Amino acid sequence: MKYAYYPGCSLHATAVDYDESTQAVAKALGVELIEVPDWSCCGSTPAHCTDELLAAALPAQNLLAAKAVADQVVVCCSACFSRFKFAQKHIEEKDDLRAQLSETMPIDEIEGMQVRHLIDVLVRDVGLEKIEQAKQCDPQLKVVCYYGCLLTRPPKVTEWDDPEDPQMMDDLLRAAGMETIDWPFKTECCGATFALTRTDIVLRLTAEILQMAREVGADCISVACPLCHANLDMRQDDIRKKFGVECDIPIFYFTQLLGLALGLEKRDLGIGRALVNCDELLTAKGLA
Template identity: 40%
Template structure:
């Protein structure tokens, strides 16, 4: 890499419900020679509720993190969470509007930069690190591990904002895991919504949408699902037993973060990757695939 350091925004879920995503992302970055420099004194980006209350307030919350990164001398920020990324990108975009910029800066008591780029860790690994570097770091390829990649509805959408991969048929995660020596099975529902945002007010919607994704994964006879979103992972993994009870199904499909799978093929420890944090035990499928 031309620049081994990158400003890193873990987001609130990375310090709580998706600790394993944060751990595995940092572990793989370090293994690939990248130093993720956590943004100093970062704060919640306001993901989900803030923009429903006030768009300028939402932009100011994310804009503050961009300003912190710029103060540290960074012009590129990466974050594992698609929802955080959407907010960071929206803030930079809103700050380009003179009227909005003045209101955002007033709320920040500072200035929201428009020259700090935000990208997902998925995009970072693909474009900044590169597939060749990833291949060269693999010591334990897993050709017998059948994985399907589920991107969810936020990772590449809306396309004018995210500006990464194909919004209808993304292939970045597929390409990265194939470079890691994993058998990636095409997934026809890769950008369907899992219903995560409806989980509290309309659990029935969330259950139906998540169940549809799990049904398709079983139809494809895959060992596990790979994701790049904390909300998607929570809905498909943590709530899998709830989905089974509600729909009379018997799914037992591990749901990995793609960084955990990358780390496995690079010989990183289960502890470093946070595999014990997964609700559906991944060890039986890893054993069947020869990873254990």
């Protein structure tokens, strides 16, 4: 199984732990990820808020770059995933947009390229059975899966399983021997893009998510997006200060949890790079 791998800016910076754990897990499961040569930023929210053309052009350029490697591009960051899927849809549907892009890039060549989220690849291509077989232990963790917005919505673009109660990340972690708790905030918004610009909104939204995760009895939250991770992990102190509520709970990338089940080294999974300390939890569960 060979895929082009688009890490995106975050995975080479604040979410380096997501990159590390992705590479480690992929290697362990025999998924060959080849980094897209000279990939650039997908444009993220600022691009689609500013200019439709730019929002389509940046992912299109990266798809062209990825094509040299494979027809399928694996994206881990939910925001990048969303931007790639949107760009493909818009380029397919809007003739004038395609015409404008064709002036500076061979836009027709991206036809047939498939953008896949890593979860999708692990569930559908690798298969839950293989993961069950590959796991080295049953981490006794009670996990809530947090999918956030852009992995699942809008379903017509992301083609995810269910926008209200998605299951794919849960399936994956259950196959890896963890208990996933059904909870109602799987797809709530964390405020994502407003981390810097309107931190107050992010605090309000993340506070609710963290509290709900604790209320339903979760040991930790599993995420699939560096922005979700940043908001949930880095703001717990601020929330405690601002709202006076207890909301401590470790945040993991799903790849990190998967890696633990596969018996990989914590160091190789980037565990310990998050601001919220997880040592206590992992020690208690015999995973230290």
